Amino acid sequence: MKVLLAKIGLDGHDRGVKAVRDALINAGIDIVYIGLHKTPEEIVEAAIKEKVDVIGISSMTGAHIVIFTRVFELLKEKGIKPPVFAGGIVPDEDIVILKEMGVKAIFQPGTELDEIVESVKALAKR
Amino acid sequence: MDGKEYKPKLTNLSNIEIKQVYTPEHVKDIDYAKEIGVPGEFPFTRGIYPTMYRGRLWTMRQFAGFGTPEDTNRRFKYLLEHGETGLSTAFDMPTLMGYDSDSPRALGEVGVCGVAIDTIDDMDALFEGIPLDKVTVSMTINAPAAILFAMYIGIAEKRGISLDKIGGTIQNDMLKEYIAQKEWIFPPAPSLRLITDTIEYSARNLPKWHPVSISGYHIREAGSTAVQELAFTLYDGLTYVEEAVQRGLNIDEFAPRLSFFFNAHNDFFEEIAKYRAARRIWAKEIKKRYSPKDPKSMALRFHTQTAGCSLTAPQPHNNIARVALQAMAAVLGGTQSLHTDSMDETYAIPTEEAVRIALRTQQIIAHESGVANTVDPLGGSYYVEALTKNMEEGAYAYFKKLDEMGGIVSAIEKGFPQKEIKDAAYAYQKEIDGKERIIVGLNEFVTEEKRSIKVFKIDEDTAKRQIQRVKDVKKKRDEKRLQKAMGDLKKAAASNDNLMPFLIEVVKAYGTLGEICDSLKSVFGVYEEPIV
Numbered sequence: 001m002k003v004l005l006a007k008i009g010l011d012g013h014d015r016g017v018k019a020v021r022d023a024l025i026n027a028g029i030d031i032v033y034i035g036l037h038k039t040p041e042e043i044v045e046a047a048i049k050e051k052v053d054v055i056g057i058s059s060m061t062g063a064h065i066v067i068f069t070r071v072f073e074l075l076k077e078k079g080i081k082p083p084v085f086a087g088g089i090v091p092d093e094d095i096v097i098l099k100e101m102g103v104k105a106i107f108q109p110g111t112e113l114d115e116i117v118e119s120v121k122a123l124a125k126r
Numbered sequence: 127m128d129g130k131e132y133k134p135k136l137t138n139l140s141n142i143e144i145k146q147v148y149t150p151e152h153v154k155d156i157d158y159a160k161e162i163g164v165p166g167e168f169p170f171t172r173g174i175y176p177t178m179y180r181g182r183l184w185t186m187r188q189f190a191g192f193g194t195p196e197d198t199n200r201r202f203k204y205l206l207e208h209g210e211t212g213l214s215t216a217f218d219m220p221t222l223m224g225y226d227s228d229s230p231r232a233l234g235e236v237g238v239c240g241v242a243i244d245t246i247d248d249m250d251a252l253f254e255g256i257p258l259d260k261v262t263v264s265m266t267i268n269a270p271a272a273i274l275f276a277m278y279i280g281i282a283e284k285r286g287i288s289l290d291k292i293g294g295t296i297q298n299d300m301l302k303e304y305i306a307q308k309e310w311i312f313p314p315a316p317s318l319r320l321i322t323d324t325i326e327y328s329a330r331n332l333p334k335w336h337p338v339s340i341s342g343y344h345i346r347e348a349g350s351t352a353v354q355e356l357a358f359t360l361y362d363g364l365t366y367v368e369e370a371v372q373r374g375l376n377i378d379e380f381a382p383r384l385s386f387f388f389n390a391h392n393d394f395f396e397e398i399a400k401y402r403a404a405r406r407i408w409a410k411e412i413k414k415r416y417s418p419k420d421p422k423s424m425a426l427r428f429h430t431q432t433a434g435c436s437l438t439a440p441q442p443h444n445n446i447a448r449v450a451l452q453a454m455a456a457v458l459g460g461t462q463s464l465h466t467d468s469m470d471e472t473y474a475i476p477t478e479e480a481v482r483i484a485l486r487t488q489q490i491i492a493h494e495s496g497v498a499n500t501v502d503p504l505g506g507s508y509y510v511e512a513l514t515k516n517m518e519e520g521a522y523a524y525f526k527k528l529d530e531m532g533g534i535v536s537a538i539e540k541g542f543p544q545k546e547i548k549d550a551a552y553a554y555q556k557e558i559d560g561k562e563r564i565i566v567g568l569n570e571f572v573t574e575e576k577r578s579i580k581v582f583k584i585d586e587d588t589a590k591r592q593i594q595r596v597k598d599v600k601k602k603r604d605e606k607r608l609q610k611a612m613g614d615l616k617k618a619a620a621s622n623d624n625l626m627p628f629l630i631e632v633v634k635a636y637g638t639l640g641e642i643c644d645s646l647k648s649v650f651g652v653y654e655e656p657i658v
Contacts, residue, residue: 010219010235012308015349015435015551022552035657036308037223039231061219062474062584063234070233091473091581109439109472110568112559 001124002030004052004082006038009061016087016109017058023113024120040070044078052082053124059088065097072102083123087116138396139554140351142516148508156511161406165501167421169409171402171514172502173460174425179498185463186488187264189431191216191240192475193588194595195251198241201478202256208482209489212463213256214264216240217274222309224270224643227592236589239475240266244596244640246633249277250284258282259291264339264429264463269311271298272320273642276629279332295336295385295429298324301362301534305543307344308655311643314535316650320625322369327626329380336385338366339429345543346389347435349551352400355389356517357524358534358543360407365534367412377416381423385462390452391433397452398504399513401428401459407518430456431465437472441567442579445469450487457491458504464488470579477582541658548658596638603636611635612645619649 003024007017014036021033032050034042047055059067064086075081086098087107095106105119136144145152156162163169166176175181188205190213191198202213218240220232226244227236236242243249253263258281267274275296282292300317303310312320321338328335342359350358363384370380386404390397408426418424432452437445446469453466466484468476476484492498504510531537538544557563564570612635615628632642 010223010225010231010309011239012303012306012310013348014308015347015548018548019349019552019555022548033657035655061235062238063219066234089472089474113555114559 001054001121002032002050002052003054003056003120003124004043004047004050005031005033005056005058006043006046007036007058008038008040008043008067009059009063010037011061012036013060013088014058016060017056019113020056020058020087020107020116023117027117027121029117029120040067040074043071044074047082048078048080054120055082055084056120057084057086059086059090062089064088064090065094068098068101068103085120085123087111138352138393138513139391140353140396140517140520142353142396142513142520148512150508152512153508153515156515161515162505162511168413168424170405170425172505174405174427174462176501178460178501179457179492180501183492183498184457184461185212185262186210186485186492187212187214187429187463187465188481188485189214189216189266189465190481191218192582193237193241193584194592195241195243195248196254197237197585197588199252199254199256204478205481205485206256206261208485210485212262212264214465215252215266217265217267218242219309221639222267222269224311224639226596226638226640227589228596229640232589236592238584238588242588242592243274243277244592244638245599245636246277246280247599247636248595249274250281253281258285259287263294264297265295266297268297268300268303268307269309269317270639270643271296272324272625272629273633273639275324275337276626276633279630280634289332290334292332293334295339296324297339297341297387299338299341299362301365301538302341302344302359304538304653304655305345305358305362306348306350306547307341310653310655311647312650313653314538316646318366318369318535321366322373323624323626325366325370325380326373326375326624328383329375333383336383337380339385339387340366341387343387343389343431345547346391346433348547349435349554350547351550352391352393352396353517353520354524354543354546354550356400356404356407357521357528359386359388360404360411360521361525361528361534363408364411364415367416371416377412377418378420378423381412381416381418382420382425386426386428388428388430388456388461389433390430390456392436392448392452394451394455395510395513396517397455398459399510399517401430401456401461402502402510402514403517403521404428405460406514407521427462429463429465430459430461432456432467434467434471437467437469438565438568439472441573441575442469442472444567445471446483446487449484450491453487454491454495454497457497458502460502470581473579473581475582475584477580480579539656541656544656545658599636599638608632608635608637612637612641615642616645616649619646
């Protein structure tokens with residue numbers, strides 16, 4: 001299985017996404033990490049090019065609603081449906097909105113790395 | 127008593143092993159006069175002033191910013207009314223990255239994590255009714271710092287305030303951006319040139335201004351240990367000093383205006399030792415390298431912020447206690463100014479109530495606890511002095527590695543500090559996951575609870591209102607004057623001239639932040655990160 005990880009938004013808080021990346025790599029999962037400051041367009045383009053099974057997006061800036069809406073629009077346009085998970089600063093009330101949008105799992109600060117690894121493995125199997 | 131302890135090995139957050147008890151044996155190699163000394167004198171281990179808080183309390187400076195300039199102006203006035211003594215500005219992500227509010231890259235981020243500033247008019251509105259010659263203003267801005275500095279100078283001139291009366295700080299520390307905070311525009315060489323331009327310009331025109339706030343805060347937030355925070359930050363600082371000296375500035379012309387910015391994390395004594403070690407190392411290194419005449423050139427001043435990354439989302443009220451302990455460490459470590467985090471910051475920008483509690487925490491430490499009554503009350507503690515020495519040795523070990531790599535820029539290009547920090551962050555997370563470190567309410571003493579605090583929301587119209595402002599400014603400006611100023615700036619960027627006068631002219635001609643950054647990008651190029 002292959003997982004794309006990206007950090008959206010203009011901020012540089014990549015501590016979380018890198019810890020998740022390293023935990024997934026240590027669990028034997030193939031990771032494509034495309035780095036910081038990525039736009040929805042760049043993320044979806046990379047997902048197609050790398051033929052990934054799952055997309056993980058880290059968000060810290062509070063722009064998640066606008067940005068995830070755009071990600072799902074683009075996925076639909078391109079006709080691909082990889083499961084998408086999110087991590088970062090997402091208030092509880094926005095979790096409901098993101099899940100309705102189609103985000104399969106959302107990891108808030110304080111989630112154990114092992115829990116994230118297990119969830120991502122399960123997502124890939126679906 | 128069987129002498130058994132509950133854990134085989136206790137360590138602080140830098141993984142330094144802590145002994146059962148500290149005695150004169152552990153400090154016997156520390157020469158009091160040479161290494162510790164008197165407060166206000168070299169090597170300043172005990173503090174940079176002889177009287178410290180007996181002379182003047184630290185500045186209570188809460189970081190604030192959101193929405194449009196008017197929104198933040200109201201929050202500033204609220205904080206000043208409640209006894210805050212200095213301002214600190216948070217800018218939104220597009221501003222930090224040099225994009226205007228109407229750029230497609232700014233989608234969803236205008237005014238969200240800070241205030242949006244596009245033009246000099248925004249800067250004017252941000253500080254409307256605030257006396258720039260009386261309140262000092264700190265601005266957390268880095269890649270486009272010189273441009274915002276130019277806007278600030280522009281509004282001071284407009285208000286008829288003489289530049290030598292203006293006190294304040296721009297963070298303007300790009301090395302820690304490449305290392306940790308990661309909001310960059312230009313590559314390291316032109317970034318260092320811009321920073322040196324601001325140092326030179328303020329040394330000659332704004333003698334009360336702090337042109338760089340050399341920051342460990344973000345390095346720590348990215349997951350470094352205390353030792354790494356100390357080492358990388360001081361090494362960055364020495365790099366800026368060397369650049370300025372190479373430019374031809376005398377050390378005493380600018381070094382007294384450099385300041386630092388450190389984190390206050392959970393391990394109380396480790397943090398105190400870190401601040402004390404920072405002062406000692408800085409004083410020794412500046413003295414050794416540049417032989418300054420002014421003792422102020424060797425005195426390390428610093429701002430502290432409590433550790434945002436230490437706050438927990440569950441049981442948010444516990445954060446008040448966490449912040450109080452961290453803030454007390456900063457005070458016992460001799461900080462010059464302090465921001466205390468609000469309990470709700472893992473969710474969003476703090477509410478007014480949460481900010482007020484955070485500010486009150488500082489006031490309680492200042493006026494009730496008695497810790498500010500004497501200078502460096504922990505000086506001479508076997509434990510604190512031994513730890514201070516440990517921190518110093520740890521930092522020097524990193525200095526040696528960085529020297530061997532050919533300096534910090536070359537180490538950054540190799541990804542060295544980035545990797546050290548990433549590995550430390552991962553190890554720390556594993557310790558928490560494995561309950562080797564207990565975080566109350568997070569991995570122990572967990573309770574099922576519904577969130578019990580209100581969360582701050584940004585007005586949904588913010589982006590629309592801000593985009594309209596940029597459009598209005600673009601309509602009213604004199605295009606000819608702007609084109610001329612922008613052309614001159616680009617020419618100057620390609621030469622060795624100091625860019626500050628050119629930037630001041632462009633912002634006065636209503637060039638936007640995004641337009642100026644685009645012009646400079648065409649000369650300087652953009653930074654590409656080595657991913658580690």
